[in-house]
Amino acid sequence: MAKGVWIVAEQRGGALRKVSFEIASAARKLADELGEEVSAVLVGSGVEGLAPELAKYGVDKVYLADDAIYADYTTDAYSAAVAKVVKENDASILLLGSSVQGKDLGASLVGKLATGMASDCTELKIDGGKMVAIRPMYAGKVFAEVGIESYPQMATLRPNVFAAVENAKAGEVVKFDAGIPADALKTKVLETQQDASGKIELTEADIIISGGRGMKGTDEYKILEELAGLLGAAVGASRAAVDAGWKPQSDQVGQTGKVVSPNLYIACGISGAIQHLAGMSSSKYIVAINKDEEAPIFAKADYGIVDDLFKIVPELTAAVKKML
Amino acid sequence: MNIVACVKQVPDTEALIKVKADGSGIEEGGIKWVMNPYDEYGVEAALKLKEANGGEVTVVSLGPARAMETIRTALAMGADKGVHITIDAVDEYNTAAALAAAVKEINPDIIFCGQRAIDDDSAQVGSILAELLGIPQVTIVTGLTVADGKAKAIKPIEGAQLVIESPLPCVITAQKGLNEPRYASLPGIMKAKKKPVDVKDAAALGISVEPKAKIIKMTPPPERAPGKIIGGDDAAVKAAELAKLLREEAKVI
Ligand SMILES: Cc1cc2nc3c(=O)[nH]c(=O)nc-3n(C[C@H](O)[C@H](O)[C@H](O)COP(=O)(O)OP(=O)(O)OC[C@H]3O[C@@H](n4cnc5c(N)ncnc54)[C@H](O)[C@@H]3O)c2cc1C
Numbered sequence: 001m002a003k004g005v006w007i008v009a010e011q012r013g014g015a016l017r018k019v020s021f022e023i024a025s026a027a028r029k030l031a032d033e034l035g036e037e038v039s040a041v042l043v044g045s046g047v048e049g050l051a052p053e054l055a056k057y058g059v060d061k062v063y064l065a066d067d068a069i070y071a072d073y074t075t076d077a078y079s080a081a082v083a084k085v086v087k088e089n090d091a092s093i094l095l096l097g098s099s100v101q102g103k104d105l106g107a108s109l110v111g112k113l114a115t116g117m118a119s120d121c122t123e124l125k126i127d128g129g130k131m132v133a134i135r136p137m138y139a140g141k142v143f144a145e146v147g148i149e150s151y152p153q154m155a156t157l158r159p160n161v162f163a164a165v166e167n168a169k170a171g172e173v174v175k176f177d178a179g180i181p182a183d184a185l186k187t188k189v190l191e192t193q194q195d196a197s198g199k200i201e202l203t204e205a206d207i208i209i210s211g212g213r214g215m216k217g218t219d220e221y222k223i224l225e226e227l228a229g230l231l232g233a234a235v236g237a238s239r240a241a242v243d244a245g246w247k248p249q250s251d252q253v254g255q256t257g258k259v260v261s262p263n264l265y266i267a268c269g270i271s272g273a274i275q276h277l278a279g280m281s282s283s284k285y286i287v288a289i290n291k292d293e294e295a296p297i298f299a300k301a302d303y304g305i306v307d308d309l310f311k312i313v314p315e316l317t318a319a320v321k322k323m324l
Numbered sequence: 325m326n327i328v329a330c331v332k333q334v335p336d337t338e339a340l341i342k343v344k345a346d347g348s349g350i351e352e353g354g355i356k357w358v359m360n361p362y363d364e365y366g367v368e369a370a371l372k373l374k375e376a377n378g379g380e381v382t383v384v385s386l387g388p389a390r391a392m393e394t395i396r397t398a399l400a401m402g403a404d405k406g407v408h409i410t411i412d413a414v415d416e417y418n419t420a421a422a423l424a425a426a427v428k429e430i431n432p433d434i435i436f437c438g439q440r441a442i443d444d445d446s447a448q449v450g451s452i453l454a455e456l457l458g459i460p461q462v463t464i465v466t467g468l469t470v471a472d473g474k475a476k477a478i479k480p481i482e483g484a485q486l487v488i489e490s491p492l493p494c495v496i497t498a499q500k501g502l503n504e505p506r507y508a509s510l511p512g513i514m515k516a517k518k519k520p521v522d523v524k525d526a527a528a529l530g531i532s533v534e535p536k537a538k539i540i541k542m543t544p545p546p547e548r549a550p551g552k553i554i555g556g557d558d559a560a561v562k563a564a565e566l567a568k569l570l571r572e573e574a575k576v577i
């Protein structure tokens with residue numbers, strides 16, 4: 001019978017990504033409820049040293065595939081490795097992060113394992129021994145409870161929503177060789193172009209300050225960047241700002257951009273169109289600064305200021321400077 | 325080239341979505357249905373490849389009778405023919421399995437999907453389809469060149485961009501940035517009416533549908549508690565009050 005809660009740990013460049021600790025903690029919670037173990041699959045090249053970090057967040061066993069062929073993430077290599085070990089061990093539940101890599105790997109595993117998966121979940125629970133996943137649909141206009149009828153019961157978890165909780169376990173390492181013939185690997189990473197370094201990734205940021213059409217231009221974002229610098233925040237943008245060429249596509253929050261869940265989201269000069277809300281309505285606290293009191297963003301905001309952002313933001317920066 | 329684009333009919337992004345009283349699904353009355361925006365990028369990419377290399381573009385859609393409108397839209401944009409799979413509302417795996425059965429008969433050089441459908445927001449079907457066809461995939465693609473039997477795709481990831489090469493045939497899932505989808509022209513709309521569309525059900529495709537992911541219940545999103553508007557005339561006072569609330573009440577800075 002299918003048994004055990006499994007996760008796929010996500011690493012890049014030899015470091016585990018934050019979402020790995022979040023899914024490990026979520027898996028631990030489910031496993032404790034079921035009285036089962038948490039196993040993590042760790043795939044990469046020269047990554048054995050990462051196993052203890054996973055153990056710290058509640059992983060009992062780390063299944064390690066360490067080989068030069070895994071130096072770059074490719075869907076075919078990683079998916080073949082994870083599918084093999086998960087199938088052999090008849091996993092009951094399999095969780096991944098809903099990051100770019102996790103989404104890609106998860107969906108490919110659904111095909112390989114002929115099972116079902118709930119994408120981008122914001123909550124998980126156990127009901128009658130089975131996993132129930134809760135996830136937004138229709139850009140957050142609907143929430144659905146999803147059950148998976150086959151094994152493994154798969155889900156990807158929205159980054160920044162599940163708390164990473166330390167809970168040290170043994171983290172025994174089990175090495176495995178997926179025995180993938182080199183000619184089975186079809187895709188190749190030709191190049192990796194890093195973005196300007198030092199930028200905080202939107203999907204992992206605790207605080208995001210976003211600017212929309214109300215910013216009026218590229219240079220004006222400096223006032224957001226100054227505040228962001230003080231708070232350790234990332235700077236995002238609405239589609240109107242991206243389409244105007246003020247900010248790159250990679251900064252766009254919303255339905256056609258990134259889905260983010262920071263602790264604090266400050267929307268400056270953003271009206272709050274449904275497609276923008278789709279990307280940020282699961283933020284824990286939302287602040288709106290907008291000179292139009294009718295702007296729909298105020299309906300979602302925990303705190304709002306109806307005023308000119310060019311007056312408020314510099315004053316907010318000054319107030320924060322005094323405070324910190 | 326033999327090119328396939330998968331298109332899904334979804335509610336317009338502006339549509340008001342209401343959950344049925346029993347939580348079994350959404351109320352469909354009054355919804356304006358459109359082609360999934362990401363599939364528009366896929367259709368455009370397919371048409372561009374055909375224009376450069378010759379060949380044929382087939383659009384495939386699974387859905388109820390109304391899905392035919394979306395197929396016609398793609399035909400009006402310039403696709404040559406369509407396949408309408410008349411199965412309604414199934415999970416991602418079964419959708420992909422039905423698409424795979426239809427696509428196998430076409431034996432394409434390249435298949436386009438959207439990176440995600442904006443109704444279920446699953447971002448799964450393109451990848452599952454690739455697995456079921458046993459061909460490689462590159463997901464969330466914002467740039468593409470195809471030459472010498474290979475696709476070279478640009479894929480943004482967190483903090484970087486990858487250039488990935490894949491042999492053909494492969495599945496590409498389209499992301500905003502890939503291109504600017506064209507509008508259907510009036511002559512295009514006239515011509516679309518005469519283009520052939522094959523209609524197939526599960527039996528004709530030789531598949532059986534056994535759901536793997538099941539929606540137990542839908543609910544409206546959790547309500548957010550009403551917020552606080554910080555009033556007053558002095559920007560400095562209001563900003564200081566906000567900073568204080570964020571630090572002392574919300575404890576987020
Ligand atoms: C298929 C589809 C997908 C989409 N995807 C996305 C998406 O992913 N992300 C996204 O953001 N949008 C998306 N959109 C676009 C969306 O519908 C809106 O057009 C967009 O979000 C508007 O951006 P905005 O709020 O910056 O601009 P506007 O709606 O123009 O709002 C600007 C706001 O700034 C305020 N303002 C102006 N000057 C000042 C000032 N000095 N001080 C304070 N306030 C000021 C105004 O009062 C106004 O409320 C999508 C649309 C479609 C159709």
Ligand SMILES: Nc1ncnc2c1ncn2[C@@H]1O[C@H](COP(=O)(O)O)[C@@H](O)[C@H]1O
Pocket residue numbers: 330331332333360362363366384385386387416419436437438439440441442444445446447448449450
């Ligand atoms: N019913 C369908 N008919 C045709 N294509 C579909 C269907 N469902 C999903 N797809 C394709 O798969 C992509 C991803 O869908 P999803 O996994 O549902 O988010 C869509 O953008 C479409 O290209």
